[in-house]
Amino acid sequence: xxxxxxxxxxxxxxxxxxxxxxxxxxxxxxxxxxxxxxxxxxxxxxxxxxxxxxxxxxxxxxxxxxxxxxxxxxxxxxxxxxxxxxxxxxxxxxxxxxxxxxxxxxxxxxxxxxxxxxxxxxxxxxxxxxxxxxxxxxxxxxxxxxxxxxxxxxxxxxxxxxxxxxxxxxxxxxxxxxxxxxxxxxxxxxxxxxxxxxxxxxxxxxxxxxxxxxxxxxxxxxxxxxxxxxxxxxxxxxxxxxxxxxxxxxxxxxxxxxxxxxxxxxxxxxxxxxxxxxxxxxxxxxxxxxxxxxxxxxxxxxxxxxxxxxxxxxxxxxxxxxxxxxxxxxxxxxxxxxxxxxxxxxxxxxxxxxxxxxxxxxxxxxxxxxxxxxxxxxxxxxxxxxxxxxxxxxxxxxxxxxxxxxxxxxxxxxxxxxxxxxxxxxxxxxxxxxxxxxxxxxxxxxxxxxxxxxxxxxxxxxxxxxxxxxxxxxxxxxxxxxxxxxxxxxxxxxxxxxxxxxxxxxxxxxxxxxxxxxxxxxxxxxxxxxxxxxxxxxxxxxxxxxxxxxxxxxxxxxxxxxxxxxxxxxxxxxxxxxxxxxxxxxxxxxxxxxxxxxxxxxxxxxxxxxxxxxxxxxxxxxxxxxxxxxxxxxxxxxxxxxxxxxxxxxxxxxxxxxxxxxxxxxxxxxxxxxxxxxxxxxxxxxxxxxxxxxxxxxxxxxxxxxxxxxxxxxxxxxxxxx
Numbered sequence: 001x002x003x004x005x006x007x008x009x010x011x012x013x014x015x016x017x018x019x020x021x022x023x024x025x026x027x028x029x030x031x032x033x034x035x036x037x038x039x040x041x042x043x044x045x046x047x048x049x050x051x052x053x054x055x056x057x058x059x060x061x062x063x064x065x066x067x068x069x070x071x072x073x074x075x076x077x078x079x080x081x082x083x084x085x086x087x088x089x090x091x092x093x094x095x096x097x098x099x100x101x102x103x104x105x106x107x108x109x110x111x112x113x114x115x116x117x118x119x120x121x122x123x124x125x126x127x128x129x130x131x132x133x134x135x136x137x138x139x140x141x142x143x144x145x146x147x148x149x150x151x152x153x154x155x156x157x158x159x160x161x162x163x164x165x166x167x168x169x170x171x172x173x174x175x176x177x178x179x180x181x182x183x184x185x186x187x188x189x190x191x192x193x194x195x196x197x198x199x200x201x202x203x204x205x206x207x208x209x210x211x212x213x214x215x216x217x218x219x220x221x222x223x224x225x226x227x228x229x230x231x232x233x234x235x236x237x238x239x240x241x242x243x244x245x246x247x248x249x250x251x252x253x254x255x256x257x258x259x260x261x262x263x264x265x266x267x268x269x270x271x272x273x274x275x276x277x278x279x280x281x282x283x284x285x286x287x288x289x290x291x292x293x294x295x296x297x298x299x300x301x302x303x304x305x306x307x308x309x310x311x312x313x314x315x316x317x318x319x320x321x322x323x324x325x326x327x328x329x330x331x332x333x334x335x336x337x338x339x340x341x342x343x344x345x346x347x348x349x350x351x352x353x354x355x356x357x358x359x360x361x362x363x364x365x366x367x368x369x370x371x372x373x374x375x376x377x378x379x380x381x382x383x384x385x386x387x388x389x390x391x392x393x394x395x396x397x398x399x400x401x402x403x404x405x406x407x408x409x410x411x412x413x414x415x416x417x418x419x420x421x422x423x424x425x426x427x428x429x430x431x432x433x434x435x436x437x438x439x440x441x442x443x444x445x446x447x448x449x450x451x452x453x454x455x456x457x458x459x460x461x462x463x464x465x466x467x468x469x470x471x472x473x474x475x476x477x478x479x480x481x482x483x484x485x486x487x488x489x490x491x492x493x494x495x496x497x498x499x500x501x502x503x504x505x506x507x508x509x510x511x512x513x514x515x516x517x518x519x520x521x522x523x524x525x526x527x528x529x530x531x532x533x534x535x536x537x538x539x540x541x542x543x544x545x546x547x548x549x550x551x552x553x554x555x556x557x558x559x560x561x562x563x564x565x566x567x568x569x570x571x572x573x574x575x576x577x578x579x580x581x582x583x584x585x586x587x588x589x590x591x592x593x594x595x596x597x598x599x600x601x602x603x604x605x606x607x608x609x610x611x612x613x614x615x616x617x618x619x620x621x622x623x624x625x626x627x628x629x630x631x632x633x634x635x636x637x638x639x640x641x642x643x644x645x646x647x648x649x650x651x652x653x654x655x656x657x658x659x660x661x662x663x664x665x666x667x668x669x670x671x672x673x674x675x676x677x678x679x680x681x682x683x684x685x686x687x688x689x690x691x692x693x694x695x696x697x698x699x700x701x702x703x704x705x706x707x708x709x710x711x712x713x714x715x716x717x718x719x720x721x722x
Contacts, residue, residue, distance in 0.1 A: 001014055001015075002014065002015035002016065002050065002051055002056060002123070002127070003015060003050075003056060003059045003060070004018035004019075004050060004059075004167075005018065005059075005167060005170055005171060006059055006060070007170075007171060007173075011170075011173070013167075013170045015047060015050055015127070016127035016128060018047065018166055018167070018170070019043065019044050019045075019046070019047055019127075019128055020043075021162075021166035021169075022043035022044075022047075022159070022162040022163050022166045023039075023040045023041070023042075023043030023044045023162070024040070024043070024162075025043070025161070025165055025166060026039035026040060026042055026043040026158045026159050026161075027039050027043070029157070029158035029161060029162060029343045029344075030154075030155060030158040030343065032256075032346040032347045032377070032378055033136070033138070033151075033154065033346050033377050033378065034135060034136025034137075035135045035136065035151075035154075035155060035158075036135075037133035037134065037135055038080065038084065038133060038135040038155070039155060039158045039159065039162075040133070041076065041079065041080070041084070041130055041131070042076065042084060042087050042088060042155065042158075042159045043162055043163075044128050044130060045072045045075055045076040045088055045128075045130055046069075046072050046088045046091050046159060046163060047068060047072060048071050048072040048075050048121055048124045049066070049067065049068030049069060049070065049071035049072050049118065049119065049121055050068045050121075051121035051123050051124040052066065052068070052118075052119035052120060052121040053119070054066050054119045055068050055119070055121075066119065067116075067118070068092075069088060069089050069090070069091055069092050069093065070089060070113045070114075070116050070118050071118040071119065071121050072088040073085040073086075073088040073110070073113060073114065074114055074118065075124075075130065076088050076130070077114060079130055079132050080132075081616065082098070082110065082114075082616070082617050082618055083148065083151070083152050083155075083618065084155070085110060085114060086098075086110055086152050086156065086620070086622070087152065087155050087156040087159050088159070089110055089113055090156060090334065090336070090622070091156070091160050091163055091336060092336065094334040094335045094336065094622075094623060095152070095153065095156055095334035095339075095622035095623065095626075096108055096109055096110050096113065096334075096622060096623055097109045097619075097620070097621045097622060097623045098110050098111060098611060098617070098618065098619030098620050098621065098622075099111035099112055099619060100619060101617070103115070108623075110619075111617070111619070137151075138151045138372075138375075138376040139375055139376055141368070141371055141375060141376075141398050141399050142368070142605075143609045143612070144609075144612055145608045145609035145610060145611045145612040145618070145620070146368055146372070146605055146608040146609050147372060147376070148608075148611075148612060148618055149608040149611060149618075149620040149622070150369070150372045150376075150608075151376070152620070152622075153331070153334075153339060153342065153622070154342055154343055154346070154377065156336075156339055157339045157340055157341070157342035157343040158343045160336035160339060161314050161340035161341070161343060163336075164313070164314075164336070164340060165178075165314075176306070176310055177306055177307045177310065178307070178310050178311070179311075179316045179317070180282065180283065180316075180317050180318055182280075182283050182318050184247060184251045184255070184318065187247055187279050187283055187319070188247040188248060188250075188251050190278060190280065190283075191240075191243065191244055191247055191278050191279065194240075194277070194278045195213060195240065195244070198210055198213070203535075204415050204535075205235075205415055205416075205534070205535045208411060208415045209236055209237040209241075211409060211411075212232055212236055212237060212238070212408050212409070212411065213237060213240065213241045213244055215241075215407065215408055216241040216242065216244045216245035216248075216407055216408070217245070217248050219245055219248075219249075219407045220244065220245040220246070220247070220248025220250075220251075220252060221248050221249070221252045223249070223405060223407070224253075225249070225253050225255075225378065225379075226374060226380060226401075226402075226405065227370075227371075227374050227380075227381050227395060227402050227404045227405070228245075228380065228381070228382040228383070228404060228405050228406070228407050229355075229382070229383045229384075229388055229404045229406050230242055230382050230383070230384040230385075230406070230408055231385065231386070231388045231406060231581070232384075232386060232408055232411070233386050233416035233529075233579075234386045234416075234525070234526065234528070234529025234533070235416065235418070235529060235533045235534070235535070236386070236411070236416065238353075238384055238385075238386075239271055239274055239353075240278065241408075242351050242353070242382060242384045243258070243260075243275065243278065243351075245349075245382065245407055246258040246260075246349040246351060246382070249349050250349050253380070254347070255347055255348055255349050255378075256344070256346075256348055257315070257316075257317070257318050257319065257320065257344065257348045257349075258318065258319045258320070258348065258349045259315070259320045259327070259345065259348050259350045259351070260275070260319070260320065260321045260322070260353060261323070261324050261327045261350065261351065261352045261353060262321065262322070262323060262324065262354070263323070263324045263353070263354050263357040264323075264354075264357075264502070265288055265323060265473065267507060268286065268288055268321060268322075268323060269286070270508065271321055271353070272284060272321040275319060275321060279318075279319060283317065283318050283319050284317070284319045284320075285308055285311045285312060285315065285317040285319065285320045285321065286308075286321050286322075287311075287312045287315070287320060287321070287322045287326060288322060288323045288325075288326055313337070313340060313341065314341045314344060315341040315344045315345075316344060324352075324357070324358070325631045325632055328362070328365075328366055328369065328629075328631060329629060329630065329631060330342060331369045332369075332604065332625055332626060332629035333626050334622040334623050334625075334626040335626070345373055345377060345379055346373075346377040346378055346379065347377070347378040347379065348379050348380075349379070349380045349382070350370075350379050350380070350381045350382070351382045351384050352370070352382065352383050352384060353384050353385070354384075354385050354526075355383035355385045355388070355389055355391075356385050356387045356389040356522040356588070357522075359631055360560065360591070360592075360595050360598060360599055361560070361598060361599070361600075361601035361602070362599075362600070362601070362602075362604075362629065362631060363394075363592070363599040363600070364394075364599045364600035364604075364605050365600055365604040365629070367391060367394050367395065368398065368605055370395075371395060371398045371399060371402055374402065375399060375401065375402065382407070383404065386525060386526070386529065387521070387522040387525050387526070387584045387588075388581075388585070388588075389522075389588045390584070390585045390588040390589050390592075391404070391588075392404050393589075394592075415535070416535075417539055418531070418532040418533070418535045418537075418539050418542055419514075419528050419531045419532055419539055419542045419543065419544045420539055420540055420542065420543055420544070421524075421528070421543075421544050421546060421578050421579075422543055422544070422545050422546070423545075423546045423547070423572075424545050424547040425547065425548060426547070426548040426549075426550070427547045427548070427549070428550055429451070429454050429455050429458060429550065430458060432444070432455055432515070432547065432549075433455050433458035433459055435515065435545070436455070436459060436496050436498075436515065437459060437496070439496060439512075439513055440463075440492070440494050440495075441486075441487065441492065441494065441495045441496070441511055441512055441513070442495075442496050442497070442511060442512070442513045442514070442515065443497045443499065443503070443509070443513070443514045443515070443527075443530055443531070444496075444497065444498050444499070444514070444515040444516075445499050445500065445501060445503065445504055445514070445515070445516050445517065445527050446498075446499075446500060446517040446549060446553070447500070447501065447517050447519060447549075447553070447557060447561060448500070448553050448556070448557070449468045449470050449500055449712065450553065450712055451517070451549060451553045452466060452467075452468045452498050452499060452500050452708075453466065453468070453470070453712060455498050456498040456707070457708075459496055459498065460496070462494055463486065463493060463494025463495050463496060464494075464496045464497075465482070465483055465495070465496070465497045465498070465707075466479075466497075466498050466499070466707055466708045466709070467479060467480070467497060467498070467499035467500065467503055468499065468500040468502065468708070468709060469500065469502060469672065470672055470674075470708065470710045470712065471708070471709035471710075472641050472643070472647075472669065472670050472671060472672055472709070473668065473669050473670075474644070474647070474669045474670055475641075475643065475709065476502070480507070480509075483495055483497055483509060484508075484509060487509060487511070489536070495511075497511075501519070501523060503530065504516075504526040504527045504529070504530065508533070509533070510530065510531075510532065511530055511531055511532075512531070512532065512537060512541070513531065513542070513543050513545070514527055514528060514530055514531040514543075514544045514545070515544075515545045515546075515547060516528075516544060516545070516546055516547075517546075517547060517548070517549050517553075518546060518547070518548050518554075518565050518568070518569070519561070519565060519568070520561075520564030520565065520567070520587075520591070521564070521567075521568045521571060521572075521578065521583070521584065521587040522564075522584070522587070522588075523564070524544070524546060524568065524578065525578065525584070527544065528544045528579065531543070563594060563595065564591060566594075567587060567590050567591045568587065570590065571583060571590060574586075602625075602628045602629065604625055604629060607620075607625060608620055608621075608625070635675060635676050636673040636674060636675055636676075636679075637675075637676065637679040637694065637696065638667070638668070638671040638672070638673050638694075638695050638696070639671060639672050639673075639674055639679070639682065639688065639696050639697070639698050639710065640654070640667050640670055640671045640695060640696065640697045640698065641670055641671065641672060641698050641701075641704050641710065642670070642697065642698065642701065643701070643704060644670070646670070650663070650666060650667060650670060651670075651697045654667065654691055654695065654697065655689060655691065655697060659693065664693070664695070671695075672709065672710045674710065678712070678713060679696070682696075682698070682703070682713060685700065685703075685713070686699075686700070687699055687703055
């Protein structure tokens with residue numbers, strides 16, 4: 001018998017059985033985009049190399065290494081060429097770079113591996129028969145290279161998820177608790193029941209919110225799948241309204257799941273909590289770096305946490321709430337563990353919350369990925385924001401059918417005109433602090449962590465708070481809870497908050513006045529959304545003050561922050577109504593024009609487009625792009641802060657050598673990410689215990705202040721929050 005897998009207790013999975021099991025799953029996964037029969041052939045072929053005598057000796061216990069992926073890649077290439085060979089070659093180590101005709105057999109590229117001598121495995125044909133089958137190729141967008149590379153990655157996802165699932169089912173002995181029996185019809189009924197008390201709205205604001213919600217429900221039923229925008233002013237209830245559109249649309253058009261993509265971890269927990277209240281705990285997967293699935297908890301296993309942990313591997317629950325980092329970096333990854341969930345994006349409704357935050361250096365590849373999902377994989381994609389980034393022309397340059405349709409009705413703008421903007425000119429830290437101290441309740445947002453700490457130090461102690469990424473996520477949640485308590489209109493207390501931009505998008509707070517350091521127009525409008533949020537005060541009494549900080553702060557800003565400020569100033573000179581839709585559109589159009597090629601700073605789209613110069617041997621740099629595509633600056637190091645008993649216990653476990661994905665994920669709640677120069681300065685002071693995997697524990701706890709977080713020992717500290 002040819003063996004695929006062998007358990008410790010001696011159970012054997014026949015190789016032919018594993019091939020057929022993976023083939024059946026892969027076929028089902030790829031069927032929504034017309035490649036089911038081809039994916040079946042990939043499943044049959046992926047482990048052909050295990051038919052070699054050398055591998056069979058290894059599986060039976062001999063300590064030898066065997067490359068079993070290359071043989072299957074060479075065999076499948078005879079039937080379907082290079083695109084299929086990428087998938088089989090990479091099903092263990094990851095999608096390889098294509099390489100060129102001159103590559104040697106020892107090279108790790110696909111070109112090299114297709115020349116590589118492999119162990120004889122001819123006996124596979126007695127158990128597995130490959131055949132040429134028809135499949136539906138994707139519709140070509142652009143020059144076709146990006147389209148083909150995306151299609152290969154989606155096929156790869158079908159194969160590796162099928163391989164993982166069939167192997168998992170055998171190794172466990174019993175199928176694990178995966179997926180959900182909940183239907184979109186059931187989830188829609190839960191949402192309709194949740195919002196039913198809202199329809200009897202008494203205020204103009206709530207009546208307008210209900211109008212937006214009703215429009216989303218109606219559009220979900222009536223609008224055919226495709227590309228959408230949902231433009232709702234801050235405070236308009238877009239979180240629940242966008243979910244309403246998604247559920248109604250999924251029911252009407254047979255969509256499999258809803259993916260909600262959020263830019264910041266600061267608001268993802270808030271959104272996921274809302275969805276759990278509406279739909280139930282069992283329907284929602286929250287997937288980001290800070291989620292703890294309970295791997296290291298004592299006591300009996302929790303079946304629900306086990307289901308969520310497994311669902312995080314391939315997103316097979318009905319509603320997934322995740323970060324833009326997790327979503328887009330997976331779409332450009334090459335590792336099987338990152339890619340296996342991608343096929344579940346097909347036939348889904350995908351909501352991109354705060355769409356204006358798509359990072360400019362990666363805007364073009366992100367837009368191209370959204371276009372592919374919409375045109376070739378049956379996804380309905382919604383760009384959801386108060387400040388639409390005017391991406392229509394960019395989508396239409398990819399394909400004329402990609403014309404975004406607006407979901408929300410014409411909204412009476414006067415209902416959402418809750419603030420007045422006023423520019424104060426340049427303010428020193430001392431002048432700014434004097435202004436803030438004159439308010440009982442006020443929020444001030446600046447662009448650097450250094451200024452946030454400096455101005456906070458000048459505020460009156462009673463009722464003043466600081467927020468920045470120099471504080472751990474757990475610490476920030478504690479402070480935000482106290483801020484919300486003090487902002488309670490029934491029992492108001494002094495509350496002056498000095499913050500970096502982490503508070504301005506999606507964090508539900510309501511101040512009577514907001515100060516915002518000059519920034520991009522979208523940031524200013526988002527900051528204004530924290531002022532008079534519920535519209536209970538007159539607009540003339542609710543001011544958003546824009547000011548220019550000292551040059552000591554602005555001169556050190558990176559170009560990625562300086563350019564939006566320059567464009568904002570230019571647009572504001574000609575368009576005094578800062579939050580008018582035409583002003584926002586003009587701002588984003590100008591920003592992209594000034595950015596130019598900076599919308600694809602790593603040239604990712606052209607790398608893929610150029611890969612089809614030789615159509616018979618398309619050469620795509622999958623591994624190279626995976627190394628380059630990072631929405632977050634990777635030059636940061638995590639420092640665990642043992643400020644609470646739970647954090648101290650976790651630090652002790654890590655320092656004793658314990659390691660697991662769950663422990664490291666939990667550590668994120670008690671850690672601060674710092675740039676390399678800050679990390680080195682802390683280390684030079686002997687303030688860190690650096691662990692094997694690069695994580696460090698702060699040993700000099702005097703350097704972490706309970707008000708401002710980790711001490712800045714350098715002049716850096718741009719307040720970008722991710």
